[in-house]
Amino acid sequence: DIFCIYLFSNGISFSVDSVFFLSCETIRTNKSLPGLRGLRNVENIQYLSKTSKSRNSHKTGNRLVYQNLITNWMDQIVKENPDVVTKVDYGKTYENRTISLLKSERGGSSKKAIWMDCGIHAREWIAPAFCQYFINQLLQTYKTDPKMEQMMKNMDFYVTPVLNVDGYIYSWTDNSTRLWRKNRTPGPEGCECLGTDLNRNFYANWGTVGISFDCCSNIYPGKSAVSEPEAQAVTNFVGKRADEILCFLTIHSYGQLLLIPYGHPNVIAPNENELMEVGLAAAEAIKKVHGKQYTVGTSPDVLYANSGSSRDWARLQGIPFAFTFELRDDGTYGFKLPEDQIQPACEEAYSGALHIITHVHDKEFIKPTGTAATVAATLWTTMMAVFVTSTVIV
Amino acid sequence: MRLKIIIVLTILTGITGSPSITIRPEVELVDNKQRISEQNLVTETDEVVEDVMATGELNPNHYPAQRAAKVVQHYINTLYGSPFKVFHLHRVHSGNAEDVADSGRKYQLEISVQEMISNTSGKCSAEVFFSRGDKQHSPQVQVMCEELLKINTTKEEDAFYQHLKKNTSLLSAEYLPDSHGHIEPDMKPLWHLASVASSFIMLNESTQDTLFNMAQVANVTQLATESDQLKFEYLILLHEMVSQEIIRWKLLVSWCPPEGVKVLQMEKLPHCHECEKPPNTN
Numbered sequence: 001d002i003f004c005i006y007l008f009s010n011g012i013s014f015s016v017d018s019v020f021f022l023s024c025e026t027i028r029t030n031k032s033l034p035g036l037r038g039l040r041n042v043e044n045i046q047y048l049s050k051t052s053k054s055r056n057s058h059k060t061g062n063r064l065v066y067q068n069l070i071t072n073w074m075d076q077i078v079k080e081n082p083d084v085v086t087k088v089d090y091g092k093t094y095e096n097r098t099i100s101l102l103k104s105e106r107g108g109s110s111k112k113a114i115w116m117d118c119g120i121h122a123r124e125w126i127a128p129a130f131c132q133y134f135i136n137q138l139l140q141t142y143k144t145d146p147k148m149e150q151m152m153k154n155m156d157f158y159v160t161p162v163l164n165v166d167g168y169i170y171s172w173t174d175n176s177t178r179l180w181r182k183n184r185t186p187g188p189e190g191c192e193c194l195g196t197d198l199n200r201n202f203y204a205n206w207g208t209v210g211i212s213f214d215c216c217s218n219i220y221p222g223k224s225a226v227s228e229p230e231a232q233a234v235t236n237f238v239g240k241r242a243d244e245i246l247c248f249l250t251i252h253s254y255g256q257l258l259l260i261p262y263g264h265p266n267v268i269a270p271n272e273n274e275l276m277e278v279g280l281a282a283a284e285a286i287k288k289v290h291g292k293q294y295t296v297g298t299s300p301d302v303l304y305a306n307s308g309s310s311r312d313w314a315r316l317q318g319i320p321f322a323f324t325f326e327l328r329d330d331g332t333y334g335f336k337l338p339e340d341q342i343q344p345a346c347e348e349a350y351s352g353a354l355h356i357i358t359h360v361h362d363k364e365f366i367k368p369t370g371t372a373a374t375v376a377a378t379l380w381t382t383m384m385a386v387f388v389t390s391t392v393i394v
Numbered sequence: 395m396r397l398k399i400i401i402v403l404t405i406l407t408g409i410t411g412s413p414s415i416t417i418r419p420e421v422e423l424v425d426n427k428q429r430i431s432e433q434n435l436v437t438e439t440d441e442v443v444e445d446v447m448a449t450g451e452l453n454p455n456h457y458p459a460q461r462a463a464k465v466v467q468h469y470i471n472t473l474y475g476s477p478f479k480v481f482h483l484h485r486v487h488s489g490n491a492e493d494v495a496d497s498g499r500k501y502q503l504e505i506s507v508q509e510m511i512s513n514t515s516g517k518c519s520a521e522v523f524f525s526r527g528d529k530q531h532s533p534q535v536q537v538m539c540e541e542l543l544k545i546n547t548t549k550e551e552d553a554f555y556q557h558l559k560k561n562t563s564l565l566s567a568e569y570l571p572d573s574h575g576h577i578e579p580d581m582k583p584l585w586h587l588a589s590v591a592s593s594f595i596m597l598n599e600s601t602q603d604t605l606f607n608m609a610q611v612a613n614v615t616q617l618a619t620e621s622d623q624l625k626f627e628y629l630i631l632l633h634e635m636v637s638q639e640i641i642r643w644k645l646l647v648s649w650c651p652p653e654g655v656k657v658l659q660m661e662k663l664p665h666c667h668e669c670e671k672p673p674n675t676n
Contacts, residue, residue, distance in 0.1 A: 175569045179609060179631065179640050197638070216665060218638040255635075293485070295455045302456055304636045331607035332482060332510065334633055338575030 070162055073132070074102055081139055088158075091233020093166045094185040099233045101160040102135055106142070106152040112364060114357055115238060115319075116249045117160040120198050120230075120310065122167030122180045123335045124253040126327050126345055131161040131251065133346035134353065151361045155246065158237075164198055164230055179335060181218050183230055188223055191215035196222040199252075200306065201231040202313035205264045210299075210306030221308050234310060239317065247321040247360040248314035249353060254334050255303065255326035256294045258283055258352065261315040263299040263306035269315055272298075278359050279323065282352040289348040292328065299324070321360050325349060447499070447602065452489035459489035461605050462501040462533075466520040468597035468606070469535040470507060470543070475590030475655055477554055477583035478547040484508040484515055498525040499602065509545055511586070516542030524602050532598040551651040554583050558624055564616040565626075571610065584614050584626070587655065591647040592630050594657040605635035612642070623648040623656075629663075642666070 078087050084104055091099040101117075118131035138157060142148045162168050166184040171177050182195030193216035200211050206225035207213075214220065222228055226235055238245060260275040262268070269275060279296035286294050295302055299309075303326075315322040328337055328345040337345060452459040467483040475481065484506040491501045501522040508515045518539035525531045558565065570585045571577045577585050588611045596606035612629040619625045628645040646659035 172573075175573060178573045179633075181638060212637070218640075297455065301453070304457065330482075333571060333575050334607050334609050336571050336573065336575040336610065338571070341575070 070128075070165070071098075071100070074100060074161065077102060077135060077139070084139065084142075084152075085135075090237045092229055093164070094183060094229055095166045097165045097169075099160070099163060099165060099230060101158050101237075104138060104152060104157040104159075106149075106156075111156075111244050112154060112246055113156040113158055113241065113244045114247045114249070114360070115158045115245050115314070116251065116353070117163045117234065117310070118251040119160075119162035119168050120164050120250060121252060122164055122171040122182070123178060124251075124327075125168075125171070125335065126253045126337045126342065127251040128162045128168065129342055130325075130327060130346050130349050131159055134350060135159055135161075137350055147358070151357065154365050155361060156244075158245075160234075163234065166230075167195070182220070183228055185222075185228060187215040187220075196220055196228050198228055198230050199250075199310060200308040201226060201228045202235065202308045202310050204309060204312035204316050205262070205267065205307040208307040209264055210304055211308065219306075225308065231310070235313070238314065238319075242317040242319060245314075245319050246364055247323075247357060248311065248319045249323050249325060249356070250310050250314075251325045251327065251349075253327040253337065254329055254331070256292060256328060256330050257302055257324075257326040258294055258296045259299045259302065259311065259324035259326065260297065261322055262312050263309050264312075265298075265300040265305050271320060275321065275323075278321065278356055281359070282323075282355040285355040286348045286352040289351050290344045292348055294352065321356060323356060325352070447491075449491050449493060449499075452491055452501075454486040454489055457605075458491060458602065459486045459501070459503060461600075461602060462489065462491075462522045462524075463503050463505045463520070464605055465522050465533050465597065465600045466503065466505060466518065466535055466537055467507065468593040468600065469520075470518075470537060470539070471590050471593035472597055472655070474543050475586075475593060476547060476551055476651075477587045477590075477649065478511055478550040479545060480510045480586045480589045481542075482508050482510050487517075494523070497527065498523055500524075507539065507542060509542060511547075512545055514542065514545060516540050518542070530601070533600055535597075548651065555624065555651055558616070564618060566613070566615045567611070568613040569610065570614070585611060587626065587647065587649060588614065588628055588630055590655045591628060591645050591657055592632060592643070594655075595630075595643055595645070595660055596632065603636055607633050607635070609633040609640060617646075619648075623650050623653070625658075639665075 074087050078085050084106060086103050086105060087100050088103050089098045089100045093099060116131060116134065118127040121127075138148070138152065142152045164183050167180055167182060170184055171180045180195070182197050184194060185196050187194045197211075197217075197219050200206075200219055200221035203225040207221050211217075211219050211221040222231075226232055238248070258279045260269065260272065260279055276296060283294040283296050286292060299306055309324070311322045311324045327349055328341060333341075448456070448458045454460075463483050463486045467481055470481045487504040487506065489501060489503045491499055494500050501520075501524075503520045503522065505518050505520060506515055507518050516539055518537050520535060520537040523534040525533075565584065567578075567581050567584060570581055570588070589608050592608045596608070600606060608630060610631040612631055614629075615627045617625040617627055626647045626649075628643075628647060630643050630645060632641045632643060633639075634641060642663040642665075644659075644661040644663055645657055648656045648658055
C-alpha cells in the first residue's frame with residue numbers, strides 16, 4: 001500500500017488521494033491504527049486484501065493489493081479529471097496483465113506529445129512513484145500556471161506509471177523478491193531461470209554490448225529483439241506516433257544520472273551537443289531543489305555501455321530528445337529509497353523533467369522573435385547599407 | 395575594400411542564415427549505417443569497449459574515475475569503519491590514469507568522502523592500482539585524507555559494545571533495510587557494521603569493470619563468544635552495477651572498539667535460481 005503512505009505522509013492532499021484514503025480508511029476504522037506506519041504491518045495489508053474480496057494466501061496478499069491499487073489510482077485520476085485525462089490500454093504483460101498509460105489531452109488537434117514511462121525495471125520503486133507525482137503535478141498546475149497550461153494545450157502527455165507490471169508486482173511479494181529486475185517471461189528451453197531485461201530487449205543495436213546471453217543474467221536481452229510483450233507494447237504505441245513525440249523520458253533508479261543516447265560507444269547522436277546542453281541545464285535545475293548532484297552524459301561515458309534500451313530505440317525512431325533518468329540515491333540505500341526521501345526525490349526529478357519538456361516545447365512552438373534573430377537582422381541591414389553606400393561612393 | 399565587404403557579407407549569410415526555420419533532425423546517416431550493420435552484426439562482446447580504456451587525465455564524472463574512487467571508499471571503510479562510522483564516496487574532483495608496464499593500471503584521484511552518521515565531509519588524495527593479467531589480485535589502495543578520519547565515535551562505540559556484552563540474549567535481525575528503506579533505529583549499528591564488513595568483500599572483488607554497493611542485509615545473527623570480540627554471522631546482498639547482479643555473501647564478522655571490524659570468514663553463495671520461480675498460485 002505504498003502510495004497511500006507516501007502521498008499522505010508527505011502532505012500532498014488533493015482529491016486524487018481518495019482511492020487510497022478509502023483503502024487506508026477501511027483499515028483505520030476497523031483496526032484503530034495510531035497512524036499510517038501501521039499499514040506496513042503485513043497483517044493489516046492482508047486484512048485489506050480480504051476486504052477487497054481477493055482470494056489467496058499470505059504470499060500474494062501484498063501483490064493483489066498493489067495490482068488493484070495501480071488500476072484503481074489510474075481510474076480515479078480519469079474520473080476526477082474527465083475533460084483532461086484518459087486511460088489507454090496499450091498492451092499485455094506475459095502474465096496477461098494490462099499495460100496502461102494516462103493521456104492528457106487538452107488541445108484540439110495538437111498532435112505533438114511527450115512520452116514518459118516508469119517501472120521498466122521492477123525493483124526501481126521510486127520510478128513509478130515519480131510518474132504518479134508527475135501526473136499529479138500536471139493536473140494541479142495547469143489550472144494556475146500559464147506556462148503549463150500552454151504546454152498542455154500544445155502537447156499531449158503520455159505517462160505509463162508502471163511498464164513492467166508483472167515484475168513490479170512480483171517485487172512486492174515479500175522481502176526475498178524485492179530486488180527483482182526483469183520481467184516474468186519463462187527462460188528459453190532448458191533454462192532454470194526466468195525473466196528478460198526489458199531495457200536490453202528493444203530494437204536498437206540489440207544483443208551487442210552490455211548484455212549477457214546467460215538466461216539467468218540480470219541483463220539477459222531476451223531470445224530476440226522485441227521478443228517481450230512489454231517491449232512490443234511500447235514499440236507499437238510509440239512507433240505509430242514517432243512523428244508526434246518530441247521527447248521520450250524513461251525513468252529508473254538508482255545513480256542520480258541523466259543519460260543521453262546512445263548506449264553503444266561507437267554510435268553518436270547528431271544532436272548530442274544539444275542533448276548534453278539541455279541535460280546539463282536540467283541537472284542544474286535538479287540541484288537547485290535539494291542540492292543533489294546529477295551527472296549528465298552518454299551511458300558508455302558515465303555508467304556502462306549497453307544496447308537494446310528503450311531510450312536508444314526512441315532516438316532511432318527520430319524522436320529528437322530521449323533521456324534516461326536515474327533517480328536517487330547514489331548507493332547508500334540504492335533501490336530501497338526510504339520513505340522520507342520519496343517526496344524530495346520526486347520534486348527534484350520533476351524540476352529536471354520540466355526543464356527538458358519546456359525546452360522541447362519552446363523549440364517547437366515558440367518561433368524565435370528573440371535576440372538571436374534581431375541581432376542577425378540588424379547585422380544584415382547594417383552590412384547591406386555599408387555595401388550599398390561604398391558602391392555608390394566609389 | 396568592397397571585396398572585403400562582399401566576403402564579410404557572404405560569411406555572415408552563411409552563419410546567420412534564416413533564423414525562423416526549425417529544423418527537425420531526420421534519421422541520420424549514422425543511424426542508417428548502424429541499422430543496416432545491426433542486421434549483419436555478429437555478436438560483439440564487451441572487449442570492444444574495454445580496449446579503449448581511458449589513460450591520462452580523466453573526466454571525473456566518467457565511469458573509470460568513478461569506479462576507482464568507489465574502491466577507495468571500500469578501502470577507507472575497511473580501515474576506519476565501525477558501527478558508528480561509515481564512509482561514502484561523495485565526489486570525484488579529478489583523476490589520472492596510467493598504465494604500469496604490463497602489470498596493470500594506476501589511478502590517482504582527488505575525491506571528497508562523507509562520513510554518513512556525523513554527516514561530515516572531507517577531501518582525500520588516493521592511488522588505486524588494478525593489476526592485469528592472469529593473477530587477479532584485489533586492487534591496492536593508498537589514501538590520505540584531511541581531518542575526516544579523525545572523527546571521534548568512542549563514546550557511542552563503547553556504549554553499544556557494553557550494551558551488547560551485558561545483554562544475555564543474542565541479537566538477530568533480518569532485512570535491513572526492509573522493502574521500504576526502513577531500518578529500526580536500534581538496528582542501525584548492525585546495518586552500519588554490515589556496510590563496513592561488506593567493504594572488505596567489495597574491495598577484494600572490485601575491478602575496473604565493476605561498481606559495488608551493499609543492497610541489503612538479508613539476516614544477521616549475533617554469535618556467542620568467550621573473547622572480548624563481538625561476533626556476528628551475516629547474509630549480505632551486494633549489488634554490482636555493471637552486471638546488475640545481486641550477489642549473496644555469508645560473512646563471519648568480529649568487532650570490538652579497540653580492534654575495529656574484522657572479517658573472519660567469507661563465503662560467496664550461489665545465485666538462488668529456485669527463488670525466482672513463480673509461487674504456486676493464481
